[in-house]
Amino acid sequence: MKVEAIDQLICLGIESTADNLGVGIASSDGTILANEASTYIPEEGGIHPREAARHHAAEIGNVLTAALRKAGIEAREIDFIAFSQGPGLGPCLRTGATAARALAAFLGVPLVGVNHCVAHIEIGRLATGAKDPLTLYVSGGNTIVSGFEAGRYRIFGETLDIAVGNCLDTFAREAGLPYPGGPAVEKLALEGETLISLPYIVKGMDLSFSGLLTAATQELRSGRWRLEDICFSLQEVSYAMLGEVTERALAHTKKGELLLTGGVAANKRLRSVIDSIAEEHGATPKFVPHGYATDNGAMIAWTGVLAYGSGVRTPIDSSYIDSRWRLDEVGVTWRS
């Protein structure tokens, strides 16, 4: 796409927000050179932050090496390092940040702190070609409807408690379904027929999934229903909730594109909801491709490229992680 043959800058990005450790390498023309990962799988229960951090610390060397090999570059060719600075699980974030600082210091290159939620939107835009979408970002840790307005990704609606992915994963675990839980629920839901009444909670533009999880778990324990029907109902209710808030935000902002991003973006039923809403409002549906849907290093590297290009640098002494860093606190300088 480049008209002039200028040297591309190369950014290595480290993602370590939760259970995924990712290292991505992006060049400033928007090429993803590498996107390697290692996932912590809990022996039982949910993600234990300290255990996950230990996994990341043990694996970072391997994943870095794999990414460099994949990109076919030497470490000294890297122009700057980006890392996920938040939001996320403290111990996991700190592990990635420590590796990023060490690498930046060793190579003598600048450091760029990246907001994890912004990165999900930016990789979605890059990978789908969406220019100015309304975005539904759904994962195990976040549920956010946002759109760009006046220099920031504004939040039009979000979860007030747990993320939709967390709701599905936790339910799957309660039901003894194999890891990862979301796809297991989706598969069983295909066999579901009966819609069980579950709490549908939309408060204005915000959502709540904790009551839905509790109710679904109670129905499970009651033994009154087929597991397929509970999975089916859980999906139907939670995706209808997401659909309602997304539709309202789309009608309000009148954006021409509707982007679905984050780990839950792979779900076919949710995609059909997005398709239907986009069609109704004359918007183009955009779905982040598989490799960039779950937490990944490429999205951090690419957002690092964007931020760096607009002058963002993160000196070591302000490179503290912020596990509650909100999407709408970030000045999106590269789009302003």
Place this chain on the structure above:
Amino acid sequence: MEKLRLIAKGAEADLWLDPEWNGRRVLIKRRGEKRYRHPDLDRAIRRSRTIHEADIIHRAKGAGVPTPVLYQVDPSGATIIMQYVEGDKVRDIVSSLGNDERAELFRLIGVQAGRLHRSGIIHGDMTTSNMIRSEGTVVFVDFGLGELSSEAEKRGVDLHLMRRMLTSTHLEHADELFSAFEEGYRAVMVSDAEEALSRMREIERRGRYVERENRVDGHG
């Protein structure tokens, strides 16, 4: 001859104006089907929202706030037929009023917001396009996002939406209008006013609701 016509198509509902429904000029609000929802779920949601909205419109009257007269509520058809309120949207007349008249109008709006809150009603979408000046009073319309609550947080959000709308739509007079509004609100809410107003200020600082570039802190 005026005919039935669609006057607004929202994400939540469509609004129709019927000039002669049983001899009356009415607004027909219908919550349409959503194809993305399971049909049973869709029916249940549209049904309960319809009942809920009618209930809140009715309760507001009891609180002393003029709202449209309800003629027919059809839960299974997700339709409410109500009075078409004649008059001017407050949004459209603000700039044409004199200073005193403007202050008086917003004091009254503040009084009515206070009456809603005092009676446990949150409007949910308090904008000047949802207020109609009619026959010497102000009629509040569109309770589609309304809810029953006496939480300070909810009241704070309601007030914040009002203030944000003033700064975005009526910037020139925003401060003056809000202080008139606040005066009316305080007159009704008395000792409960401060909690809601300080919650509103806290929400602004928290930056949850847009206008975030004005924040003093933050990462930006």
